[in-house]
Every structure is written in C-alpha cells, then in structure tokens.
Amino acid sequence: MLEVRWHGRGGQGVWTVSNLLAMAVSLEGKYVQSFPAFGPERSGAPVLAFTRISDEPIEVHSMVYEPDIVVVLDYTLLGSPAITHGLKKGGVIVTNFEDEPSKIYDVLGISRGEYRIFTCPATKLALEILKRAITNTAMLGALLKASPIVSMDSVFEAVKERFPGTIAEKNIDLIKKAYEETREVK
Amino acid sequence: MAKVPLEKQTLLNVNGDEAVAWAVKQSLVDVVAAYPITPQTIIVERFSEFVANGEVHTEFVAVESEHSAMSACVGAAAAGARAFTATAANGLALMWEILYIAASLRLPIVLAVVNRALSAPINIHCDHNDAYGMRDAGWIQLFVENVQEAYDTTIQAFRIAEDERVLLPVAVNLDGFFLSHTLENIRILPDEVVHEFLGGYRKIPKVKVDYLEDEVPLVLNPARPLSFGPLDLYDYYFEHKMHQIEAMKNVPEVVREVNQEWYEISGRKYGDGVLETLYVEDADVIITVLGSTAGTVKHVVRKFRRDGKKVGVVRIRMFRPFPHREIAEVLKNAKVIGVMDRGISFGSYGQSYLEINSSLYDYKEKPMLVNYVYGLGGRDASPELIEKMINELLSDAERGYVENKLRFLGVRE
Structure with missing residues (x-):
C-alpha cells in the first residue's frame, strides 16, 4: 500500500488534488481512498489530505501516520515540522519551490540523504497558465515525475471528469509543464 | 436473480x-x-x-x-x-x-x-x-x-x-x-x-379489518378509511408492543x-449479514467493534497473526436487534474479549459492552471482558492505539485476570 500526504492551505484545492489522484488510479483498476484531515474548512489555514493506493481492498480507516510520499502545495509551509513528521525513512518529498534547490535542506531543517526531494516552481507555472496561484494540479504533475504512481493519461482523464472544458485543458497543460520542470535535488 | x-x-x-x-x-x-x-x-x-x-x-x-x-x-x-x-x-x-x-x-x-x-x-x-x-x-x-x-x-x-x-x-x-x-x-x-x-x-401488505369484508391495503386512503396509532391505553397497548417484539x-x-x-x-457479502468474523476459531483474544474502525482493527490483527499471536475480530453489523446468542457462540471459547465502543452510557459502560456482557452471562465457561471506550468526538483510532489495546489484552489473557474492566483508549491522562 502506498500512502501520500498532501500539505496546503484551505482554498488551494488540497482535497481536490487528492481526489484527482485517487480517481486516476481507480481508472487503472487499483483500490483507492482519499480524504481530508477532517475539520471545518478555513481559508488560508494549513490543511492536509491523504491518498491511499493499493492492489488489495483497503481496510484501514484511520488517518495516515507514516506516509511514503509528502506533497507540499505551498512553500510557506516548508518550515513546519509537520512536513516531515512520520515520513518513512527514504521517503519522497515533492514540493513547490522556486529558490536555489540546494537551499531546500535548510528550509526543511533536514540533512542530505534522509529523503528524496523533488522541487517544482508550481506557483510560477500556475500563474503563467491558469493566471491564478492555484498549485494543486501542478503538484500532481510534479508528483508523477517523482513517482510514476499512475499514467499521465489516466490523470488527464480524471481532470476532464472533474473540471469542465477549458479549465480541464489548462490544468492538463499545467500538469505537463510541471512534470517537465520538476527536478530531483541532488 | x-x-x-x-x-x-x-x-x-x-x-x-x-x-x-x-x-x-x-x-x-x-x-x-x-x-x-x-x-x-x-x-x-x-x-x-x-x-x-x-x-x-x-x-x-x-x-x-x-x-x-x-x-x-x-x-x-x-x-x-x-x-x-x-x-x-x-x-x-x-x-x-x-x-x-x-x-x-x-x-x-x-x-x-x-x-x-x-x-x-x-x-x-x-x-x-x-x-x-x-x-x-x-x-x-x-x-x-x-x-x-x-x-x-x-x-x-x-x-x-x-x-x-x-x-x-x-x-x-x-x-x-x-x-x-x-x-x-x-x-x-x-x-x-x-x-x-x-x-x-x-x-403494501393487506390486512383484515373486522369492520370491512375484504382484506384492505394497510395504507391511509380516504376510500378505505383506516386509523394509524389511535388511542390505545392499558387495554391493548401492551399487546401491540408484543407485535413489535415478535417482529424483531x-x-x-x-x-x-x-x-x-x-x-x-x-459477489459481495458482509459476514452472514449480522456478524462478520476474522480469525475467531482459535483466538485467545477477540476484539468486537462496529463501523469503520473494524477495518483498521482487521488490518492490525493480520499483523498480530503474522507474528503468531492468536487474535481475532468480530464486527457487529447488526446492533438492533442484538444478536446475543450468535455473538456468544463466537466469543465463548476465547480467553479475553476487548469490546470497543465509540460511545458510553454515562454512569455505566459502553453500550455494546452491556449487550455482550448479557450475551455471555448464562455460559458456565466464559471469557473475561474488557470495555474499551475510544474515538469520542472523532478522535482517530490509529493502528498504533489498536496495537496497544491488543497487547494489553494479550497480557490479560496470559495473566488470567483483568484489573480494570473499563478502559479509555487514546485519551489524555
């Protein structure tokens, strides 16, 4: 079973992107679960969402405590210890980050080699393509670069199911671009 | 079909x-x-x-x-x-x-x-x-x-x-x-x-009414007037309650x-519809649980089984009517039962604990019972908490007695 934890702020589409990943994986015949860290939505407050993916039916119905992958939609959250909390040893962090990649270790407060880290200038790309700083779908593209959990085509299908015409098209462009511009920090 | x-x-x-x-x-x-x-x-x-x-x-x-x-x-x-x-x-x-x-x-x-x-x-x-x-x-x-x-x-x-x-x-x-x-x-x-x-x-079921010749559908219909729930005092109220008891x-x-x-x-079924069991046949410790937490408990119990620990699960799918005899038959040979309740009757125990306690009363040989009240107000029943509970119950089984019958799982002390 693969567990992904999404970090963002209320209003950034954290739960939506977790659902998009789940919908895409579901198209490929696996079992999925997607849920938010439950609470009343507050715009701007740090929020979490979780995606579980498995070849077997998923029995667990608790929150995710030891994720395999953490995705961060909003770089202003990077200083928080919540980001790496419980992340499995050798786990993956995929984050929205536009600064010099080597600075990421200081920002996260971790040392080299603890985790695999991928960065994507998601806010810049979202502003270019969507004209709004909504980074959730960009970070889905970044996640695919870090870990090929699901095919790009399945993600596009899920996006088309979730969003109407031109909004879906723009988000698909954004996912492609974010995929291309995501780099592993060496 | x-x-x-x-x-x-x-x-x-x-x-x-x-x-x-x-x-x-x-x-x-x-x-x-x-x-x-x-x-x-x-x-x-x-x-x-x-x-x-x-x-x-x-x-x-x-x-x-x-x-x-x-x-x-x-x-x-x-x-x-x-x-x-x-x-x-x-x-x-x-x-x-x-x-x-x-x-x-x-x-x-x-x-x-x-x-x-x-x-x-x-x-x-x-x-x-x-x-x-x-x-x-x-x-x-x-x-x-x-x-x-x-x-x-x-x-x-x-x-x-x-x-x-x-x-x-x-x-x-x-x-x-x-x-x-x-x-x-x-x-x-x-x-x-x-x-x-x-x-x-x-x-609509049909009923025989003593003032009408034919059987009539049991519905409110001005063409065939019937009364639902009119005054019913000590003359017949008790008999009508017996009908509910029988129907249950x-x-x-x-x-x-x-x-x-x-x-x-x-192609899908949920136990026998009333109870769903996992690994109960030879279990020393059995957890009973309702709702979504049952999945998390099963997940954790599989881990204990991989370590050779004899732990089982009963999910209570039907709480009313309560399957007293059926659950007692499943539980009777275990050493300790951990009864999980995501609720409590203040001044008493968790509500399913009371049912299970009465289910087992008439058995000469019966397991010890422990009530775990958990998850009030949405507090998460994490795999870690469930592991802690099962480890406590395994110790109880080994020791042969339980000290505290009402325990609170995952609450600050």
Whole structure:
C-alpha cells in the first residue's frame, strides 16, 4: 500500500488534488481512498489530505501516520515540522519551490540523504497558465515525475471528469509543464 | 436473480454520503424528506441534484427540522410511499419522538445516520452515541465498515424493512468523515437489477379489518378509511408492543437472507449479514467493534497473526436487534474479549459492552471482558492505539485476570 500526504492551505484545492489522484488510479483498476484531515474548512489555514493506493481492498480507516510520499502545495509551509513528521525513512518529498534547490535542506531543517526531494516552481507555472496561484494540479504533475504512481493519461482523464472544458485543458497543460520542470535535488 | 459480473457493475469514485445518495437514487424511493446537518449534508445535496435533474421520480420535501423530516416520512410511508431520510447527531436527537412513532406504526422507513458526536461541546466528528441514543426506539440498526458497504446496505435496508415478516424501519449507520467524506472506488449494480432486487415499487401488505369484508391495503386512503396509532391505553397497548417484539425476532433471518441474495447478485457479502468474523476459531483474544474502525482493527490483527499471536475480530453489523446468542457462540471459547465502543452510557459502560456482557452471562465457561471506550468526538483510532489495546489484552489473557474492566483508549491522562 502506498500512502501520500498532501500539505496546503484551505482554498488551494488540497482535497481536490487528492481526489484527482485517487480517481486516476481507480481508472487503472487499483483500490483507492482519499480524504481530508477532517475539520471545518478555513481559508488560508494549513490543511492536509491523504491518498491511499493499493492492489488489495483497503481496510484501514484511520488517518495516515507514516506516509511514503509528502506533497507540499505551498512553500510557506516548508518550515513546519509537520512536513516531515512520520515520513518513512527514504521517503519522497515533492514540493513547490522556486529558490536555489540546494537551499531546500535548510528550509526543511533536514540533512542530505534522509529523503528524496523533488522541487517544482508550481506557483510560477500556475500563474503563467491558469493566471491564478492555484498549485494543486501542478503538484500532481510534479508528483508523477517523482513517482510514476499512475499514467499521465489516466490523470488527464480524471481532470476532464472533474473540471469542465477549458479549465480541464489548462490544468492538463499545467500538469505537463510541471512534470517537465520538476527536478530531483541532488 | 442472476449474478452481475464485475464488468457490468459501474465503477464510481464516491464518498460514503454520495454512495448512499446513489443507492437511494436506484431504490425507487417515492419520498425523501430531509434537513441538512454535517456530516450528512452531502447525501441530501446529491440526492436533490438527482431530483432537480429529473433522474428520479421522488418527491423531495425540504423540511424545516429533523422532527419534521421524520414526521413527513411517517405520513408518506403511512400513505404507502417508500420513504427515506438522513441525519446525524443533534438532528437525530431532534427526531427522537418520531423515531418511536415510525417503529410503532410498523412503517418501513430507511434512515441513514451519519454518526457524529452529540453536543456539548459542539463537535462535527464521528462517534456512536447518536446511534446508541435511538437504541430503544424499535428500529433495526445496521453499521457499515466502508463506502461500498454503505451503498450495498442502503439498498438492502429497503428490502429488510419492507419484508412482511419485519415491517420495521431501518437505520443504516456510517461513520461521519471516516466514511461520509472519504472517497473510495466502489461498484454499483445496474438500475434494473436494483429494481428487481427490491421487487419494484413498495408493495403494501393487506390486512383484515373486522369492520370491512375484504382484506384492505394497510395504507391511509380516504376510500378505505383506516386509523394509524389511535388511542390505545392499558387495554391493548401492551399487546401491540408484543407485535413489535415478535417482529424483531424475525429480523436476523431476513438480514441473513438479504445478505446472501445480495452476494449471489453482486459477489459481495458482509459476514452472514449480522456478524462478520476474522480469525475467531482459535483466538485467545477477540476484539468486537462496529463501523469503520473494524477495518483498521482487521488490518492490525493480520499483523498480530503474522507474528503468531492468536487474535481475532468480530464486527457487529447488526446492533438492533442484538444478536446475543450468535455473538456468544463466537466469543465463548476465547480467553479475553476487548469490546470497543465509540460511545458510553454515562454512569455505566459502553453500550455494546452491556449487550455482550448479557450475551455471555448464562455460559458456565466464559471469557473475561474488557470495555474499551475510544474515538469520542472523532478522535482517530490509529493502528498504533489498536496495537496497544491488543497487547494489553494479550497480557490479560496470559495473566488470567483483568484489573480494570473499563478502559479509555487514546485519551489524555
């Protein structure tokens, strides 16, 4: 079973992107679960969402405590210890980050080699393509670069199911671009 | 009915609330009367979209309170309609008076309860004290473990409620947020298969009335006037209560039949419909649990089994009527039972603990019981907490006695 934890702020589409990943994986015949860290939505407050993916039916119905992958939609959250909390040893962090990649270790407060880290200038790309700083779908593209959990085509299908015409098209462009511009920090 | 192969069952990515709405959509429901309350709101939202889009024939009544929601369902069901409503916590509490009336009038209403803690302090998250509060109202109470089962059970509930051996309302309980707001991928049957499974629209039983010559349908109809629930004092009230008591006795058999028939059509079943067991045959320690936590417990128990520890699980799918004899037969040979309750009767124990304690009383040889109250107000039952509980119970089994029968799992000291 693969567990992904999404970090963002209320209003950034954290739960939506977790659902998009789940919908895409579901198209490929696996079992999925997607849920938010439950609470009343507050715009701007740090929020979490979780995606579980498995070849077997998923029995667990608790929150995710030891994720395999953490995705961060909003770089202003990077200083928080919540980001790496419980992340499995050798786990993956995929984050929205536009600064010099080597600075990421200081920002996260971790040392080299603890985790695999991928960065994507998601806010810049979202502003270019969507004209709004909504980074959730960009970070889905970044996640695919870090870990090929699901095919790009399945993600596009899920996006088309979730969003109407031109909004879906723009988000698909954004996912492609974010995929291309995501780099592993060496 | 013929089996529907998986590829003919539509794949849906939905949360628990949406799954219930889809089930109601397919169940040829005549009247839905509901009032929104978190975490049930999505059921009503989705269903009102189906109504607005003309996808169902249902009369949707947007009432001003839950008391009115259940009252409208009572009126509709008494007039022969298949009726549904949904609520949670404080909304269910407000329905309380009419819950008794629905059951006493033998109206086969289906109610989805999206389990949520009762105020105060105000809390929107999951626990089972709302459902336990309607324990004595005369309703059948089923608890589901996952989103697929929320769909399956909602459809089954209409069949169980309307069975002429039963004629009682059914509450389908799903955990707030842990199921209501969790997206899972499920399979749904084609509309026509669900229609056939339910026998089409609601069938009205016929009754013999002493002042009319023919048997008449048991519905409010000005052409054949009947009274529902008129004054009934010490002359006959007690006898009418006996009818409810008798009807409850027929429920387990019907729930089992419906579970089996559903399995033959869909390929899915939930234990025998009443209880679902895992690794109980040789278990020293058995956990009993209701709702979505059962899945997490099974997940943890599999780990203990891999380590050679004899631990088992019983999921109580049907809480009312309570399967006393059946559960006692499953539990009687274990050393210790950990009874998990996501609720408590203040001044007593958790509500399922009381049932299990009385189930085992008449056995000469019986296991020790420990009640674990957990998850109040939505506190998460993490795998780590469940492991801690099982380790305590394994020590109790080894030691041969339990010191503290009422334990609180995951609470600050």
